[in-house]
Amino acid sequence: MSSIAELTDLVRAFARDRDWEQFHTPKNLAMALAGEVGELLAELQWLTPEQSAAVMKDEKLGPRVRAELGDVTIYLVRLADVLGVDLIQAATDKLEDSGRRYTVEAARSSAAKIGRDHPSGS
């Protein structure tokens, strides 16, 4: 198993074998994706930034974070399959778009200010 395409096939077969395709509307899958992301947040919520950076070295939390990332990936890949969206292409297009909106120069200048002075939501 090495690519999104292969994983997509595997997840599709998993759902079909269990008669779960009837539940896999985009709406339901988006909710399931959000539910799994919620479980990921729950693993990280009380950690300091430093603890979160070292979480994979924690023998109890590391495997749990990895498993949640697995769940998130499964539902994301399944949702994209049902919608007919190429995730890598959608991400690449979005990144190009963001590159135009946040130029390197403006972003570096802003990041320096955020790091030094004050909070920012952007």
Next chain:
Amino acid sequence: MSSIAELTDLVRAFARDRDWEQFHTPKNLAMALAGEVGELLAELQWLTPEQSAAVMKDEKLGPRVRAELGDVTIYLVRLADVLGVDLIQAATDKLEDSGRRYTVEAARSSAAKIGRDHPSGS
């Protein structure tokens, strides 16, 4: 651009070029991932199941859903990069684990009951 590995490199360079690595703790990236999933939910929230199944044919909503999926993928790939997790492997492992917990026979029987009789959260 065709693989998660290539996208990972692209996103990493994007962050480094803008001095954004300082903000990319696992905790912060998990929040950003959840924020993007929230935007995806917002696009689908008022749709019927049938409307959600046809959303990519909607000339206004289709591109928006695709863009949100791109954003979700970007943050998921970035988070996995920072944590050193192979998303495809984590998903495959989780799927094998789920396959043991939800056997085909038990799942089909349960799905038939859910579809016919009553709601279920599982």
Next chain:
Amino acid sequence: MSSIAELTDLVRAFARDRDWEQFHTPKNLAMALAGEVGELLAELQWLTPEQSAAVMKDEKLGPRVRAELGDVTIYLVRLADVLGVDLIQAATDKLEDSGRRYTVEAARSSAAKIGRDHPSGS
């Protein structure tokens, strides 16, 4: 127990008694809130709209949905306490603002079209 103010006091004492105030930054509490909302979504994700409307009559799911709403309320009230925000006033202000943006006439006309014709994300 009947008001948000009383619940706020109760949750504050609960955290203080357990030395949990050190973990209750707005950032951490917002993550915890999102985690609980994720659990709520998980209870509803595979239901049809009709099944979701009847969920409180389900003897298994009803209590679980109620418990998740309790958790969401606890973290929302705690977050507002830490930030010094009056939730009822913030909601009322936002509703007045929304009332100006979505007038009754425009909203009814748009709702009629959405119900009849096509999906909408707004």
Next chain:
Amino acid sequence: MSSIAELTDLVRAFARDRDWEQFHTPKNLAMALAGEVGELLAELQWLTPEQSAAVMKDEKLGPRVRAELGDVTIYLVRLADVLGVDLIQAATDKLEDSGRRYTVEAARSSAAKIGRDHPSGS
């Protein structure tokens, strides 16, 4: 406006006036709630814990965080109304339940260890 009951009435009238009741299934409202929580996370995601603790003093971010809390409250209150759940009672019951599971003594001891030694997801 001072109580959840009054806010509930206001939000109910707001929806009825606009013919939005047709969209307000528990499922859809839970998605809308999650979407608003996602917007709240987005305001806090890049802040340090210290910056998040001071966010209400930021003249740009403070009003945005307050507005997002207002939106979250609106959808939570609306969802509880549609489900017939008393949020304050559900939260109080849940808190009593948590009080039995996390006794003051055990929680203080665990919190001391978490603060000093290592991360924990609980």
